[in-house]
Every structure is written in structure tokens, then in C-alpha cells.
Amino acid sequence: MAHILIVEDEARIASFVAKGLRADGHQATVVDDGLVGLDHALSGSYDLMVLDIGLPGLDGFEVLDQLRGQGSVLPVIVLTARDSVEDTVSALEGGADDYMPKPFRYAELQARVRLRLRQLQPAVGDDGSADVLEGGGVRLELRTRRVSSGGQPVELSAREFALAEIFLRNAGQVLSREQLLDHVWGFDFDPGSNVVDVYVGYLRRKLGAHTIETVRGMGYRFRF
Incomplete structure (x- = not known):
């Protein structure tokens, strides 16, 4: 059983x-x-x-900004009537883990909640006790969201951090583009989208070209 916080000013x-x-x-x-x-x-x-985005006190974008600014990695699903591309990008780049426009079916929200909660479970072989992931000279501090490569600090966006985390949790395993989309973005992209390849490129530039290996026809693998 999970404890879920709903921040929504529409009572219904x-x-x-x-x-x-x-x-x-x-x-x-x-x-x-x-x-x-x-x-x-x-x-x-x-x-x-x-x-929700349209809230009294602080709107959802401000809540996200302050939440991530204080180092929280709490998974966040944004639920809002605003469905423009600009708002979607703002929410995701601001640290949201998923984005659902209103109106919506509960079954869809249910699936996304399950996905995010499943991601909180430790990977095989991980007892879940560590707040730090390390491999291939890369170090991720999960609570503080600090990142280093070769001992040097690195700045990652929320999406880059999430991608690096799933790679490190499954270091040595081949992850398909579909798996990475499911785990990191959590919602459907155009099947022809190259968003995974683009973000893998970002990580290679920031963490080192040697860290992520392309496995032709299968996906990507993080090297120890």
C-alpha cells in the first residue's frame, strides 16, 4: 500500500x-x-x-519548482486542464514524472500510478537501502540529486537524471528503447520518436561517451 498525496482544488x-x-x-x-x-x-x-496546476496559494509549476529545488525526488503526476505543448514541456522539464490532461479516465491514471510506484521498487539484486548508485565512474546521489562523473560534478536535467538512474540500476543489462520510454517518460510517444536516442546522446556528452553502449537492434547498455 502506498501513501499518495492529491493536491487538487476541484472537490469533485x-x-x-x-x-x-x-x-x-x-x-x-x-x-x-x-x-x-x-x-x-x-x-x-x-x-x-x-x-493540479491551477491551484490557490502556489500554482503547480511553483510547487514543482520548489519541491525539486529542495532536493525532493517524490514522483509527481501532473493532472491539469492545461494541455498545450508549452505547458506539457514546462511541467516535464520542471521535474514532473508524468502529465495527464483533463478530462481523463481513472483506468489511465491508475496505470500511471502503478508504473511510478513500480519504479520505486529496488531492481533485482538491490536491497533498496542505498541512496547512492555508482558504476562506470558515475555517481548518483538519489536524495540530493547530485551527480559526478570521474569525480567531477555534472548538472543533469530531471529527465536526464531519471534516465541515468534507470541505467545505473540495471548496469550491464540491455534496455530497449521501449523499456526506457516506459520507465523514464511513462506515457506514449510517437513510435517513430527519437527522444530516447537524443537523451542518450545528452548523457554521453555529460557522463562520458564510454558509459552507454549501443547494442545494435536491441537498445542500450550501461557499462560498469
Whole structure:
């Protein structure tokens, strides 16, 4: 059972989401104000947050900015009536893990919640106790989101950090583009999209060209 924070000021929607999550066996807490939601999110008491953008107090973008600025890696699914490309990009680049426009079906939100919670589970062979992942000269500090390569600090965006994390958690294993899309982006892209290849290129430039190997016809593998 996960403890999920719902920050949503539309009572009907908040109730609908909370009812569904509780039926799935989760504990759900609802708040209707951005400032209060941020305080709750920073408390360390939650496994995931469902966050609206149009909130009193602080809007969702400000909540995300302050949350990530204080080092929180709490998974966030943005749920909003704003569905423009600009808003989607702003939310994702601001640190959201997923983005769902209203109106929506609960089954879709349910699938995304399950995906994000599954990602919190330790990979095979990992006892989940470590806050640091290391391999191939790369070091990720999961709580502080500090990154270094070869002992030198590196700045990664939220999306780059998430991609580096899944590579390090599965170092030595071949991960397909579809697996990386599912784990890092969590929503459907155009099948012809090259977003994974683009972000792998970003990581190679920042972490070292030797760190990620292309396995022709299969995907990518992080080298120890």
C-alpha cells in the first residue's frame, strides 16, 4: 500500500481520484492549496503526488519548482486542464514524472500510478537501502540529486537524471528503447520518436561517451 498525496482544488475530481486510489488499496490524502500541498510533499510521508496546476496559494509549476529545488525526488503526476505543448514541456522539464490532461479516465491514471510506484521498487539484486548508485565512474546521489562523473560534478536535467538512474540500476543489462520510454517518460510517444536516442546522446556528452553502449537492434547498455 502506498501513501499518495492529491493536491487538487476541484472537490469533485479530488474525490473521484481519492476514491479510486483507496479502492486500489492505497492511502490517499487530499489538500486543495499549493502551499499546503508543498508542505505535505516535503514531509517525507508520501510515496507519490498527483498535482493540479491551477491551484490557490502556489500554482503547480511553483510547487514543482520548489519541491525539486529542495532536493525532493517524490514522483509527481501532473493532472491539469492545461494541455498545450508549452505547458506539457514546462511541467516535464520542471521535474514532473508524468502529465495527464483533463478530462481523463481513472483506468489511465491508475496505470500511471502503478508504473511510478513500480519504479520505486529496488531492481533485482538491490536491497533498496542505498541512496547512492555508482558504476562506470558515475555517481548518483538519489536524495540530493547530485551527480559526478570521474569525480567531477555534472548538472543533469530531471529527465536526464531519471534516465541515468534507470541505467545505473540495471548496469550491464540491455534496455530497449521501449523499456526506457516506459520507465523514464511513462506515457506514449510517437513510435517513430527519437527522444530516447537524443537523451542518450545528452548523457554521453555529460557522463562520458564510454558509459552507454549501443547494442545494435536491441537498445542500450550501461557499462560498469
